Each structure stands twice: as structure tokens, then as C-alpha cells.
Amino acid sequence: MINRRHFLTTVAIGTASAAALSACGNGSSSSGQTGSADKPVTINYTWWGNDDRAERTRKAIALFESKNPDIKVNGNFTDFAGYWQKRATEAAGGGLPDVMQWDLSYLRDYGQRNQLLDLGTVKINTDAFEKSLLPSGQIKGKQYGIPTSTNAFAVYYDPAKLSSLGIAEPTGKWTYKEFNEFLTQVGAKSNGALYGGTDYTGVWWMFNIWLRQNKIQAFTSEGKLGFSKDDLKKWWNLTANLRGTGTIIPEDRVTQLAPKSPFGSNATATEVTWDNFMAGYLGDSGAKELKLVPVPSDDPDNLGLFLKPSMLMVASAKTKFKDAAARFIDFMVNDPEVGQIFKTSRGVPASKTQRDGTTFEGTDKLVVDYEKSIEKYLKDAPEPPIVGFGTLEASFKRIASDLNYGKLTIDGAADAWFKEAEDLIKQNA
Amino acid sequence: MTQSPTLSRRSASSTPPLPRKSRQRGTDARAGYTFLLPWLLGFIALTVGPMISSLYLSFTNYNLFEPPKWIGLDNYTTLFQDERFLQSVGVTVGYVVFGTPLKLAAALAVAMLLNSKRRGQGFYRSAFYAPSLIGASVSIAIVWKAMFGDSGPVDQGLSFFGINLGGWVGNPAMTMPMFILLTVWQFGAPMVIFLAGLKQIPGELYEAASMDGAGPVRKFFNITWPMLSPVIFFNLLMETIHAFQIFASAYIISNGEGGPAGSTLFYTLYLYLRGFSDFRMGYASAMAWLLVIVVGIITLIFFRTSKSWVHYSGDSR
Numbered sequence: 095m096i097n098r099r100h101f102l103t104t105v106a107i108g109t110a111s112a113a114a115l116s117a118c119g120n121g122s123s124s125s126g127q128t129g130s131a132d133k134p135v136t137i138n139y140t141w142w143g144n145d146d147r148a149e150r151t152r153k154a155i156a157l158f159e160s161k162n163p164d165i166k167v168n169g170n171f172t173d174f175a176g177y178w179q180k181r182a183t184e185a186a187g188g189g190l191p192d193v194m195q196w197d198l199s200y201l202r203d204y205g206q207r208n209q210l211l212d213l214g215t216v217k218i219n220t221d222a223f224e225k226s227l228l229p230s231g232q233i234k235g236k237q238y239g240i241p242t243s244t245n246a247f248a249v250y251y252d253p254a255k256l257s258s259l260g261i262a263e264p265t266g267k268w269t270y271k272e273f274n275e276f277l278t279q280v281g282a283k284s285n286g287a288l289y290g291g292t293d294y295t296g297v298w299w300m301f302n303i304w305l306r307q308n309k310i311q312a313f314t315s316e317g318k319l320g321f322s323k324d325d326l327k328k329w330w331n332l333t334a335n336l337r338g339t340g341t342i343i344p345e346d347r348v349t350q351l352a353p354k355s356p357f358g359s360n361a362t363a364t365e366v367t368w369d370n371f372m373a374g375y376l377g378d379s380g381a382k383e384l385k386l387v388p389v390p391s392d393d394p395d396n397l398g399l400f401l402k403p404s405m406l407m408v409a410s411a412k413t414k415f416k417d418a419a420a421r422f423i424d425f426m427v428n429d430p431e432v433g434q435i436f437k438t439s440r441g442v443p444a445s446k447t448q449r450d451g452t453t454f455e456g457t458d459k460l461v462v463d464y465e466k467s468i469e470k471y472l473k474d475a476p477e478p479p480i481v482g483f484g485t486l487e488a489s490f491k492r493i494a495s496d497l498n499y500g501k502l503t504i505d506g507a508a509d510a511w512f513k514e515a516e517d518l519i520k521q522n523a
Numbered sequence: 524m525t526q527s528p529t530l531s532r533r534s535a536s537s538t539p540p541l542p543r544k545s546r547q548r549g550t551d552a553r554a555g556y557t558f559l560l561p562w563l564l565g566f567i568a569l570t571v572g573p574m575i576s577s578l579y580l581s582f583t584n585y586n587l588f589e590p591p592k593w594i595g596l597d598n599y600t601t602l603f604q605d606e607r608f609l610q611s612v613g614v615t616v617g618y619v620v621f622g623t624p625l626k627l628a629a630a631l632a633v634a635m636l637l638n639s640k641r642r643g644q645g646f647y648r649s650a651f652y653a654p655s656l657i658g659a660s661v662s663i664a665i666v667w668k669a670m671f672g673d674s675g676p677v678d679q680g681l682s683f684f685g686i687n688l689g690g691w692v693g694n695p696a697m698t699m700p701m702f703i704l705l706t707v708w709q710f711g712a713p714m715v716i717f718l719a720g721l722k723q724i725p726g727e728l729y730e731a732a733s734m735d736g737a738g739p740v741r742k743f744f745n746i747t748w749p750m751l752s753p754v755i756f757f758n759l760l761m762e763t764i765h766a767f768q769i770f771a772s773a774y775i776i777s778n779g780e781g782g783p784a785g786s787t788l789f790y791t792l793y794l795y796l797r798g799f800s801d802f803r804m805g806y807a808s809a810m811a812w813l814l815v816i817v818v819g820i821i822t823l824i825f826f827r828t829s830k831s832w833v834h835y836s837g838d839s840r
Binding site: 182207 | 584587606690692
């Protein structure tokens with residue numbers, strides 16, 4: 095039978111260790127060793143992506159090694175979400191890999207905190223880059239990242255779905271009112287079988303474009319918010335009458351379909367997002383053809399569009415092999431053969447040398463053609479977003495989702511986002 | 524274990540004619556600690572060390588990149604103005620309060636069924652235990668998500684009976700019942716402990732009660748419950764603590780976001796998001812310590828109240 099003292103001891107020990115476990119996070123340690131001093135030197139390169147990108151990257155690395163026998167590249171990859179957690183832990187331990195694929199959202203977090211190498215101090219050829227693109231890799235005059243490729247915002251649609259509903263294909267010259275009417279038409283004509291689209295006001299970058307159309311800066315150069323709460327309310331009011339109707343897909347369906355997008359799951363007729371998602375959407379939806387048109391704007395001469403670096407190449411500030419890292423980055427962004435390997439899977443190659451050396455066919459061509467067609471509307475790329483931007487982007491999406499669930503009013507949503515944003519800016523000041 | 528050095532010292536001083544025995548005891552203790560050493564080192568380096576550093580960090584503003592800045596109690600005070608934090612507390616408390624008793628009730632009920640002597644009981648015991656082995660795994664969370672999704676088996680099964688709830692995963696009102704079902708389904712671990720406890724209850728008690736004409740309900744409340752109370756207490760305590768720590772399934776089912784509409788924003792998930800996606804390690808550490816303290820207080824309350832309802836054999840009180 096159960097003896098009291100023995101029992102209590104067991105419980106106490108069990109409780110103590112269980113409680114103790116709850117306190118320790120899952121700080122997985124990671125190796126950040128640098129290469130040996132012997133020849134050839136070994137540099138570490140890490141990227142995020144799927145198997146397809148891994149295969150292409152391995153090909154590119156093999157090509158680089160054959161052209162540069164004095165450098166070995168040790169490659170390593172994870173998915174996007176896990177990628178940033180790993181980098182954070184490595185940075186805390188002072189062991190970031192020598193060269194890394196990077197995202198604009200995190201450039202300030204690491205660049206401003208002296209984790210990244212100023213690539214202006216090493217030899218990388220940037221002559222073949224658009225002048226307007228390079229500043230997006232700069233912070234206070236220092237070039238922390240070199241864009242590999244560009245992407246731009248667009249409205250995707252499936253021509254087959256529209257023609258079966260008897261709806262004319264859009265031209266991409268539309269105001270927000272016309273765009274809303276178009277979405278409403280899809281919902282009405284399909285009798286609820288197909289929604290017009292997702293609530294585009296939940297997408298941070300679309301909001302950013304709308305701000306640019308209205309000549310408002312999203313962030314000031316001091317790292318403060320450049321827009322007011324009223325601007326945000328006005329933005330969320332654009333689709334106020336469409337939420338909860340057949341025009342916009344209900345939020346619970348969006349949640350169910352995640353991580354696939356509603357458009358990729360054939361639940362909506364349109365999607366407003368980056369143009370390099372083409373291959374992913376084609377694969378997910380099984381559609382024969384998808385087309386791209388520009389986003390709506392109330393000012394036909396100012397679409398607010400810009401080319402964003404879809405990804406950047408950066409080096410660790412603490413790398414022991416600056417020269418080797420620079421040569422690898424130069425190769426990855428400029429070499430035409432690398433362009434042939436990646437096509438538009440990283441976005442449209444940013445360097446003209448690489449772009450001209452790549453042949454684009456099929457869906458790759460559609461993306462390149464779209465970016466050409468909007469050339470005259472393009473404005474300078476935005477500055478690297480503020481520190482902690484990744485968090486703000488996520489909370490924008492989350493709060494807009496609560497809005498669609500009817501958990502928040504537009505005023506309440508704007509208050510909630512501003513509170514989080516101001517708290518974050520204060521925190522990182 | 525910790526008493527042996529004291530004992531040996533006392534025996535050495537009070538009974539000098541027996542030095543051999545005391546030396547023997549000392550060697551035993553030394554051997555014991557030597558064998559304990561690997562665990563002890565691991566415990567200090569991997570648990571106590573990080574706990575102390577997280578206690579320090581909880582009073583700082585620490586973003587992983589820059590040295591921590593001391594800000595005193597700020598993290599703790601801002602916690603209570605953070606609506607997301609309060610939401611995560613609400614979600615977690617709801618889960619613990621409803622999930623744990625239901626899980627224990629299921630475990631006890633099944634344990635009592637399996638306690639009777641029938642053929643194939645060994646098989647049933649293993650079969651019912653299995654979910655608790657795999658239940659916390661990533662794959663089960665994924666399966667669960669698919670089962671409760673739009674036109675998943677649960678949705679289809681219910682609509683067969685004319686209940687049209689749609690997918691549970693995307694509906695903020697249905698996610699909590701889904702998580703509670705997931706935890707109740709993993710009743711195997713407490714069930715095995717209950718079963719062991721039930722086997723310890725002497726059969727004579729039931730026989731005697733039957734002779735006196737007691738029915739099954741009477742037997743349950745007057746024999747099973749009091750005799751089993753230490754085991755019930757143990758399971759209640761462990762499962763409550765365990766429930767506070769739910770993480771993996773919530774992370775997987777909500778894609779690591781705590782949605783829809785924050786309905787699965789469990790405490791540990793928010794802690795994780797704060798630390799590893801917002802880089803606010805100080806804030807996350809404060810949350811971790813608050814959890815340790817709260818769980819400690821709850822444990823203490825359980826122990827205090829246990830005197831009135833937990834009966835130990837051999838207790839004269």
C-alpha cells in the first residue's frame with residue numbers, strides 16, 4: 095500500500111522537476127564554426143527554402159567551387175520560420191554563418207545591431223544593378239545586403255475561372271471601387287462557389303502601396319511610423335462592406351486552408367501578393383494558366399508600385415573570410431549561369447548581367463513580362479523597414495484577421511495595432 | 524538518500540564502538556553521490572543554470588543581440604497591461620480547468636473497467652495506453668488538425684447526425700473543445716497509475732461491503748475513492764502542471780500563431796512567440812517565472828487542501 099512519506103517525496107520531486115522544465119525554453123544550440131586556415135578555406139552558407147531551392151543552390155555551389163578551387167562552401171538550409179529562430183540563437187552566441195540568404199524584414203534587426211558585414215568594404219561588383227534598388231540593402235549609407243532578385247506586387251487571377259463565370263478579364267487599370275466591384279461580381283455570379291478574393295486590407299505590403307499612392311511614407315527615417323491612426327482606419331474601411339459577404343472569403347475558411355493560400359486552394363478567383371509566388375500557386379492550384387495585373391489605385395499615374403529585393407545576400411560581421419565571402423556573393427548575384435540555375439524561383443534576377451544571361455520561358459516569362467510592363471510606374475524601393483518589422487507585419491495580419499472574425503471593430507483594430515507598434519518602437523529605441 | 528550522511532554522523536558520535544559500520548555508511552554515501560554525479564551535473568548545467576540566468580533576464584530588456592539592460596520589474600508590470608498576455612492566461616486557465624478533470628474522469632472510468640478480470644485485458648490496457656505515448660507528438664497534432672478540419676472525418680460524422688458545425692480548426696468557438704478532446708484522449712498515463720492504485724485496494728473491503736449490502740455506487744464513494752485518494756491526488760497534481768505546459772499541439776494546429784482570433788494562444792505559445800519571434804527574451808523570461816510561481820502556488824494549495832480529502836494508509840489521524 096501507499097506509504098505517506100515515500101509518496102510525498104515522489105510527488106515533491108516530480109513537481110519540482112516539472113515546474114523547472116517549464117522555465118527553460120528550447121534554446122537549441124547550433125554550430126557556428128568558421129573554416130580552417132588551411133587552403134582551401136571553407137565558408138558556411140545558409141538559406142531558407144524548399145527542396146527545389148536546395149537542389150538549385152547545391153548546383154550553384156558546385157559551379158562556384160569548380161571555378162574557385164581555393165574556396166569550399168558548406169551549405170545548410172531550413173524553412174523560413176525556423177530560419178530566423180536559428181539565426182537569432184547563432185547571433186546571440188556570436189556564430190552567424192559567413193554568408194547568408196536574407197530577408198528585407200530582418201535587415202535592420204541585424205544590420206543596425208552590428209551583426210552584418212558592410213559589403214561596401216569588400217569587392218562586390220554592383221555596376222549591373224538598378225540604382226533605385228541598392229538603397230533597399232543599405233542602412234545609414236552602409237550596404238549590408240545585395241539583392242539577388244526582385245519581386246513586385248500584383249493581382250493574380252485565374253482566366254479559366256473568370257471565363258466560366260462569364261466575367262471579362264481585368265485590365266489592371268482600376269480604382270479601389272472598381273476592384274471591389276469586380277470581386278463582388280465573382281462572388282455573386284458563382285453563387286458562393288467561389289469568393290472574389292481574400293481581404294486585401296489584411297496585407298501589410300498592400301497597405302504600404304496604398305500609402306505610397308497617397309504620398310504617405312510608412313516609416314520615417316528616424317524609425318517612427320509615418321502614417322496616422324486615421325490613415326489605417328481609412329484603409330480598413332475600404333472593404334468594410336465586403337467582410338462577411340460572398341465577396342471576401344470568411345476568415346475561418348482561410349484558417350482551415352492554411353498553410354495553403356485560398357487562391358492556391360481554388361477557393362478564390364484573385365489574390366493580391368508578390369509576383370514570384372507564381373510557381374507555387376500553379377503547383378498548388380493545378381491551374382493551367384494564371385495571369386498578373388497591376389494593383390488598383392485611385393490615381394492612375396501613381397500605382398505606388400516598386401521592386402523589392404525578394405531576397406538579399408549578406409555576410410556575417412564576424413566572418414574570418416571576408417574575401418571568400420565577397421567572391422561567393424558576387425558570384426551568386428552576378429553570374430549568368432547562376433541565373434540559368436534559379437530562373438525566377440528567387441524572383442527576377444536583380445543584376446542585369448545575370449538577367450540578360452538567363453532564358454525565361456513559360457511561367458518564368460510571365461513574371462519577367464509583368465515586371466517589364468509596370469516599369470514606368472515603378473518608384474524607388476522603400477528603405478529597409480524598422481527594427482522589429484517582422485513582428486509588426488505579423489500583428490497587422492493577425493489584427494486584420496480578428497477584424498474579419500468580427501472580434502474587433504475598425505476603431506478597435508487600429509487602436510490595437512498602434513498600441514503594439516508604439517510599444518515595439520519604444521522597446522527597440 | 525539525503526539522510527544517510529546525517530545518520531552516519533550521528534552514529535559515529537553517539538556510538539563509538541561501531542566505527543566500521545559508520546565508515547561503511549560513508550562509503551555508501553560517497554558511492555551514491557558518485558553514481559548521482561552525471562545527473563547532478565546535467566541538472567545544474569542544463570536546468571538550474573538556465574533557470575537562474577532566466578531569473579536575471581526577467582528583470583532586463585534583452586533582445587539576444589545586445590547586452591541585457593536592467594529594467595527592474597518593468598517586464599512584470601507591463602505583463603498585466605498586455606491584452607494578448609491576459610488572453611493567453613484566459614485560454615490556458617480554461618484548458619486546465621475543463622481539460623484536466625475530464626481527462627482524469629475518463630482515466631479513472633477506464634481504469635475501473637480494466638481492473639475487472641476478463642479475457643484480453645492486457646490487450647485493452649496497451650490499446651488504451653497507446654494514445655498517451657504518441658498524443659503529444661507532432662504527427663498526432665497534424666492528424667488532429669486534418670480530422671477536425673473542413674469536411675474532415677469529424678465534420679462529416681457530425682453532419683451525418685444532422686449537426687453542421689463545419690471545420691473546428693477555423694472556428695474560434697470550437698478550438699478549445701478540440702484541444703480538450705485531444706487531452707482527454709491521452710488519458711492513458713493517469714489510467715495506468717489509477718490501475719496500479721486500484722490493484723492495491725484489498726478485495727476484502729469490497730467483500731465486506733457486499734456482505735453489508737452496499738451497491739456499486741456506495742462501494743465507489745466509500746471504498747474506492749478514499750483508498751485511491753493518494754493516487755487521485757498525485758494524478759490531479761501532475762496533470763494540472765502538465766496541462767499548464769501545453770505547447771507542441773497548440774503550435775502545430777495554429778501554425779505557431781495562436782489563432783483563430785487568439786483562441787489557441789496558450790501561455791507557453793505566447794511565451795515562445797515573445798521570445799523567439801519578437802526577440803523579447805526578458806519579457807519571455809518574466810512570463811516563464813510567473814508560470815513557475817503560479818504553478819508553485821497551485822501545488823501548495825493542492826497540498827494544503829489535500830489533508831481534508833486524501834487518506835494515507837497507516838495514518839492514525
